[in-house]
Structure formats: structure tokens, C-alpha cells
Amino acid sequence: MSEKNPQPVRAEVGVVLVAAGSGQRLGQGIPKARVLCGGRTLLEHSLESVVASGVAASVVVVLPAGDGVLSAVVDRAGRRAAGVGTVRITGVAGGATRAASVRAGLDALPPSAAVVLVHDAARALTPSSVFQRVVAAVLAGAPAVIPVLPVVDTVKVVTGDVVTATPDRAALRAVQTPQGFDARALRAAHASATASDLGVTDDAMLLEAQGATVHVVEGDALAFKVTTPLDLVIAEAVLAGRHAGTSAGTSPETSPAALPGISAGTPPEI
Ligand code: CTP
Numbered sequence: 001m002s003e004k005n006p007q008p009v010r011a012e013v014g015v016v017l018v019a020a021g022s023g024q025r026l027g028q029g030i031p032k033a034r035v036l037c038g039g040r041t042l043l044e045h046s047l048e049s050v051v052a053s054g055v056a057a058s059v060v061v062v063l064p065a066g067d068g069v070l071s072a073v074v075d076r077a078g079r080r081a082a083g084v085g086t087v088r089i090t091g092v093a094g095g096a097t098r099a100a101s102v103r104a105g106l107d108a109l110p111p112s113a114a115v116v117l118v119h120d121a122a123r124a125l126t127p128s129s130v131f132q133r134v135v136a137a138v139l140a141g142a143p144a145v146i147p148v149l150p151v152v153d154t155v156k157v158v159t160g161d162v163v164t165a166t167p168d169r170a171a172l173r174a175v176q177t178p179q180g181f182d183a184r185a186l187r188a189a190h191a192s193a194t195a196s197d198l199g200v201t202d203d204a205m206l207l208e209a210q211g212a213t214v215h216v217v218e219g220d221a222l223a224f225k226v227t228t229p230l231d232l233v234i235a236e237a238v239l240a241g242r243h244a245g246t247s248a249g250t251s252p253e254t255s256p257a258a259l260p261g262i263s264a265g266t267p268p269e270i
């Protein structure tokens with residue numbers, strides 16, 4: 001799969017930014033998108049990274065129903081973007097599961113969006129390069145594209161309290177967002193998702209169930225998902241590093257020496 005694309009056709013690309021989760025594991029008692037990091041909400045950081053990537057003509061932000069604070073964030077960002085005529089940003093209420101929230105976002109996207117990126121607002125510091133790699137691969141013809149990183153831990157299959165298998169780590173990848181799709185394929189996959197949404201942890205698995213080929217591109221350590229209190233500490237440190245101009249806030253692409261030899265396709269020897 002070539003990642004080269006002569007000229008991204010931005011008008012075709014819509015982003016569903018899912019931010020309707022409750023943030024149970026972060027444990028702050030407020031929706032995760034509203035949690036402050038470096039003095040701004042996680043939603044503000046993630047919206048900024050989506051807009052800065054320059055890939056999308058429209059962004060639908062999926063919010064917890066009735067959340068006035070987050071609606072105001074979206075309205076402000078929408079007005080600012082409209083002022084410079086770059087991207088159309090709107091909000092919509094989410095559902096009880098991530099998959100339901102994605103469907104709400106898809107329903108609110110303009111039909112002109114032939115390519116859809118689904119992105120977790122919790123991956124608030126995702127670099128532009130990840131968005132651009134994913135979009136380029138979809139525009140080059142892949143129906144589904146996900147950013148991945150090598151797995152650093154050994155992973156076991158456990159039943160009860162007994163290990164039943166150890167998959168070959170070299171074949172495993174940790175999966176991030178944004179995930180990019182041909183819009184029709186993604187809509188069809190969501191429409192025919194049958195079982196409970198609860199086991200649906202990403203959108204690519206719905207396309208896999210339909211027999212679609214899912215391609216991978218290289219992810220980025222900075223696209224990590226803020227899930228636990230430790231992740232929030234790390235995100236704060238990254239932002240502080242950016243502010244101070246240290247390498248803590250840069251991705252491996254901008255500081256190649258930081259993670260020598262690591263790419264999506266070649267897990268490092270550890
Ligand atoms: N999400 C959503 N609607 C839901 C559940 C999740 O839009 N009903 C979004 C979250 O806002 C987040 C992304 O999906 O940006 C990934 O979900 P996760 O990290 O699990 O966030 P939460 O569900 O908020 O966290 P937790 O599972 O700890 O409650």
C-alpha cells in the first residue's frame with residue numbers, strides 16, 4: 001500500500017471525533033473530554049490537533065448529551081474555524097457505547113464526506129502526521145486504514161487465572177486512532193453490526209467482520225489514549241516539554257534518534 005498521495009482531496013474527508021465517554025478509569029467524576037490538561041480541556045487539545053492536521057473539511061464532535069461546557073467548546077471552535085473558512089465543526093449527542101457514538105457522528109456528517117476518519121478525543125496529542133498518513137492511505141484506495149505500533153509487552157491469553165497461550169509478539173500490533181475508512185464501507189459495517197456494541201472496541205473490527213481488508217500505517221507514541229491518571233500525568237509532561245521546547249513534546253518523526261529502528265512493521269528486539 002503506497003502512502004504517497006499527490007494532493008489530499010480535503011473536501012471529501014470528514015472526521016468523527018468521539019468525546020461522549022464518561023472517563024470511568026480516569027476517575028475524575030466528570031466526562032474525560034472535560035478534564036483539564038495543561039490548563040485546557042482534553043477536547044480542546046484533540047480538536048486543535050484535528051484542525052491543525054489540515055486533512056478534513058468537516059468535523060463532527062460527539063459529546064455527552066446535555067454537556068453545556070463541551071458544547072460551548074465546540075461552538076467556539078466552530079465559530080473560529082468558520083471565521084477563517086477552513087473546516088466546518090459541529091456537535092452532536094453521543095450514545096451509551098463508543099460504537100453508538102460513532103453512529104451518531106456518522107449520521108451528522110455531510111454526505112459529501114466520502115472518506116471518514118474516526119478519532120478518539122482521548123488521544124488528545126495525536127500528531128498531524130498520523131492523520132495525514134491515514135488519509136493518504138485511504139485516498140490511495142484502501143477501504144480501511146489503522147495506525148499501529150509494535151507491542152512492547154509479552155501478551156498472554158488467560159482463562160480464569162491460568163495462562164492458556166502466548167501469541168507471537170512479533171505478529172501483534174497496538175492499535176490507535178484516527179482510523180480511516182471509505183465512508184460507504186464504514187456506514188455499511190455499522191448498519192450490519194448485530195451483537196451488543198459492548199465488545200466493539202474499534203471500528204476496524206466491524207469491517208473485518210464484513211471481510212474487508214484493513215491496512216496498517218505507522219502510529220505514533222504521542223497518539224496514546226489518555227485512559228488512566230498516569231496517562232494524564234504523561235500528557236501534562238508532554239505539554240510542559242512542548243512549552244519548554246524539549247524533545248518530550250515531539251514525535252519520533254521529528255526526533256528520529258528518540259526511538260531508533262522502531263516502525264509499525266518491525267517490532268524492536270527487547
Ligand atoms: N466514547 C464515546 N461514547 C461512549 C464511550 C466512549 O464517544 N459511549 C469515546 C470517548 O469519549 C473516548 C473514546 O471513545 O474519546 C475512547 O473511549 P475510552 O478511552 O474508553 O473513554 P471513556 O469511555 O470515556 O473512558 P472509560 O472507558 O474509562 O469510562
Ligand code: MG
Pocket residue numbers: 021
Ligand atoms: Mg470506555
